[in-house]
Amino acid sequence: MSLILPCCIECQQHFATAKNEVLILECFADGRPYRITAGDLLQCPGCKKLIVSGFGREPVSTHRDSDFDHYLDRVDFTIPDAAISVEQWHRPKKENDNDSE
Numbered sequence: 001m002s003l004i005l006p007c008c009i010e011c012q013q014h015f016a017t018a019k020n021e022v023l024i025l026e027c028f029a030d031g032r033p034y035r036i037t038a039g040d041l042l043q044c045p046g047c048k049k050l051i052v053s054g055f056g057r058e059p060v061s062t063h064r065d066s067d068f069d070h071y072l073d074r075v076d077f078t079i080p081d082a083a084i085s086v087e088q089w090h091r092p093k094k095e096n097d098n099d100s101e
Contacts (some may be wrong), residue, residue, distance in 0.1 A: 009054040011046030022076040035059040
């Protein structure tokens with residue numbers, strides 16, 4: 001399997017790994033924390049812009065997990081509004097809902 005690295009359009013270079021497994025805190029639209037995910041921090045060797053890529057399939061922890069506070073202390077970056085509202089998070093599931101939404 002080949003790995004295709006993200007590219008910087010401005011510099012026309014591949015991003016290089018700056019740090020593996022950075023923790024990202026994503027928050028509800030109202031600012032409360034709701035999950036922590038892990039990814040790799042990449043940097044463009046030309047312009048030095050940073051991106052995070054290579055996220056896992058599942059979050060490291062969510063606000064409902066007992067280990068959430070442990071991971072919260074180790075967060076590298078925060079996304080203050082991950083565009084999910086409390087209503088979306090707690091929306092009751094209907095019979096005809098499927099998991100692909």
